[in-house]
Amino acid sequence: MIDKLKEKLKDIIKDIKIHNEKKIYLTIDKNDLKKAVNIIFNEMGARFQTVSGIENFNNFELLYHFSFDKEGGIIVSLRTFTEKEKPEIESLTGLIPGIAWIEREIWELLGINFVGHPNLKHFLLREDWEENYYPLRKGVKTNGK
């Protein structure tokens, strides 16, 4: 699997981490994301699972998880980073219709802007939720203060 990925993605891959035989993490640049997802989802036929958004000390990290069910249940996660100041990344709703909800959720809870998303409005939180108040960020306490 690693060799197949290396061959298809070639120079897009910046770093590979093999956690064990079934969990592979590939670091790529956010501008190459659409291309990489197109290869993994359309050409290689992986199943889209979900997107995890994480806030780190000096950037935001997004992990796109895909599963190769019939090739041994291997999960390949694409790792990209965006800046802390004005985090934004291209929306992939054109490629994967089912990604619309999770992008809305990450926008709402972490504040990452998905450029080109057709419907970026509040999903889980109230319509009149405060601006710039992103509950999942580290600066916010568990009880929301």
Next chain:
Amino acid sequence: MNLKLKALKKSLWVYHVSAGSCNNCDIEILDLLTPRFDVERFGIILAASPRHADVLLCTGIVNKKCVERVKEVYEQTPKPCVVVAVGSCACSGGIFRDGYQMAGPLDKIIPVHVYIPGCPPKPEAIIAGIVKFLKELK
């Protein structure tokens, strides 16, 4: 007020409100209708609208999106009515007490008369709670 409450004791119409619960308490409430517990033989019937209800069975932490709804349902229910908080979440917030979506627990939003703790409370416990309250009315 007492006369009206006595009239309540004949046949209780129960309305169920779920305000941000994990549904376990809701399913245990539904279980009460099934042949094993079958509360209909005691005259307890599930109402289709709060306007016909005598008892409000509330489950769930009240999360911020549900607050107005819960208040509205309470306003619509004709008084006197009995509000029962079913489950640890409605009684005190349970394990979600510290979350950012918490606007409850229930007794901060509407007055509560009966607390039935448990996660979820067994159907027997729910029946016992309601019967205990009815005895108190005497």
Next chain:
Amino acid sequence: MANRKVLVPIGPYHPLLEEPEYFQLYCDGEDVVDVEWIAGYNHRGIEKLSESKHYDQVTFLVERICGICSTSHPIAYCNAMEDLAGIEIPERAKYIRNIIGELERIHSHLLWFGLAGHFLGYNTVFMWVWKYREGILDMFEMITGNRNHYGMLKIGGVRRDIEDEDIPILKKTLSQVKGKIQMLTEAVLDDPVLAARLKGVGVLTKEDIKNYGAVGPIARASGVDIDVRKDDPYAGYNLVEWKVITTENGDVFDKTVVRLLECLESIKIIEQSLDAIKGKKGQICKEVREIPEGEGIGHHEAPRGEVFHYVRSDGTNRPVRHKIRSPSYVNIPTFKASCIGETIADVCIILAGVDPCYCCTERISVYDKDKNKKVYEFSDLVKMSVEKTEKIKKEIGKEGKLWKKLL
């Protein structure tokens, strides 16, 4: 444009909520033209709460995400932590996790079947199926002490053991439930009314499944052979013999059949697992002292599909980030593909076919496409669905005979 009056709600068999709506359907006459889903009524901030609790406490927290698939989340979470730290759980624990996971699958599918029966107008079926489900809940109480939210899982294994003397009673209850489920399956396959009512309704193609990333019985009903238990085995699923059920058509009838047949496979798994642990002793949990820095992914085939957990740790005893994705999150959007173009009378059974977490099915209302006025309440939709079944019964002229054997 039909100017229908709002019908008076009937049949208070299940709790009805008037507002707020989860689903808003826009209709043009009898046909659905668009669907919108409004969420957030159950959002409790669990991912954030997870960061404030230590790893063992999180196991109890995730149990309470959903009441129906209560043990699926702890299994996926423990899989994620065991992946992170590279822990292999003892064999006895693997079989016990099998048993708990599969018992939950049976209880969830029976619950679903009862509700589906209610939406179609088979109210006696609803009552009796939930009664059979009590047998499963009794088994849970015997093994774990509670009917739901069992607290059985722990990172490294399970928390309670199954005693040898309980096993004969468990097997007896299981065989009684098996008999009922077999009769249910025969009754469903044999009933001409159900076939006419459900075949061709709410079809999802393989393309739809891929685009939305849908999982679970609805994917398998459309012929997509995915099941985490076979594709990426964990717990004891590769230690017992069983098969994945798939059908080809992707309509609501197939979804029903897939779920019922899956229950029978689950019973096979439980029987084999009980035989494997009987008469033997063994460790049920490995001691885990520290969680190293790193990240882990765990998934589990819950009754509704794949539950996915991602955990990142930094060496302390609390997670840095815990991402949870339940199967309904990817399954519910398929509503857009399966409902548009269908008639309103079929809407509640199509949605029920996706088996969203129970409370979601309650809140649907229908709006007129042009006037933006609410035309139907959920209770109306249930009534329309029941009326359609009655109409089909009259047209066909006969009912399924096997239902009488069951009830």
